[in-house]
Amino acid sequence: MNPTSDIHALSGAFAVDALGDLERAQFEHHLAECAECRAEVASLRETAALLAQSEAEAPPESLRQGVLSGIGQIRPLPPEPPAQPAQPAPAVRTDVRRRRLPQLLAAAAAVVLLAVGAVLWHPWQHDRANVADQVLHAPDAVTITEKLPGGAGEITLVRSVALGKAVMIADDVPQPPAGKTYQMWLQQPGQPMVSAGLMPDPKEPAVLSGDASTASAAAVSVEPSGGSAHPSADVVAVFPLKPT
Amino acid sequence: MSHLRPVPDDPSPEEGGSLPARLAELLKRAARGDEKAFAEWYDATAARAFGLAVRVLRDRAQAEEVTQESYLDCWRHAARFDPAKGSAMSWLLTIVHRKAVDRVRASEASFRRDAAYGLRDAGVAHDETAESATASIEAHRVRAALADLTRKQREAVELAFLGGYTHTEVATMLDLPVGTAKTRIRDGLIRLRDALGVGEVGTA
């Protein structure tokens, strides 16, 4: 099955809000470019609205009063401007999506270099960017790529045992939903997963904290903004690592 | 299909008759700040909105909050409602459903809800005193269409939409391989849509 047909198949679950946060964000991105799915979602929502009918139940009068006194204090928004400029982001991302790994790594390295040049006001990024660059260019660097569920892009893990460090590079992975972040995890043999830091922006390569040379696995999950102590059920990628 | 049905003078909501047109018109007036029009719109839609919130949340107090938030959102965004992209009822219920589901997933309410919820509940008959005779006929039609789905399709659609579960949760609950529940949900909804004669919408 190709990923394109996979993503169309999410239309029904999306129409009834039955997607997890990540798939929801990813499908919304898809909707912006797929008229077929937009039409299908609209028709399935109409259908679902009919299902709700058998659940109808008169609300208490207090609710009516609450609503009607509430609107008195809210100014209705004006209509949306007729031709809203289409999001420019997808075009850029399509560009990146087509590239295969070697170019991707080169691109990532370029991003890292750009970041180094542009982060005078974020001095803390300087070290991390250097580490990422070193890992990506390490002679013993090994890469593993995992696809995210539902065709939500993929994440490549680059590990250098010699440096004891690993870097994650996301390709075509949607931004995390509002209030959420991607969080990286490392597992030492026989131990539970331990946080290896956040990946708040999937467009930036992220260096994992912790000793990557001895780890037996790495993972990525979707967590509330500040990160979690343990991975939630929403793990989107797991990278088995060879023992060294 | 409308000529087959026994109440010809009150067209059903999904067939472009007077009700959807009236609801869309009320919303248009509300967008210009007409509170009376909004009150009328509320009266015509609130039982459905509230009933759906209660069904998903299984908690009347929370359902009231979600319903109120949804109506205030509708008032604020009334100018952005586009009748070419779907009915006003569907627009409202989409907002209510999303809020109810987000709330249920964000809170430990899902724990309490699981305890109170049995699969058998899914098709249970509800108090229909709030509904007009026409609505009852519509509800009957919907139930007939639902009965026409395969059992797994029906369960998947009901657990997802009325239960507020994700397709992954639905797969676990129905002992389906992960990834097949979303297909069941979609196939079920498409079959319902076609059985109920829901027309093309949202092609814009």
Ligand SMILES: [Zn+2]
């Ligand atoms: Zn599509």
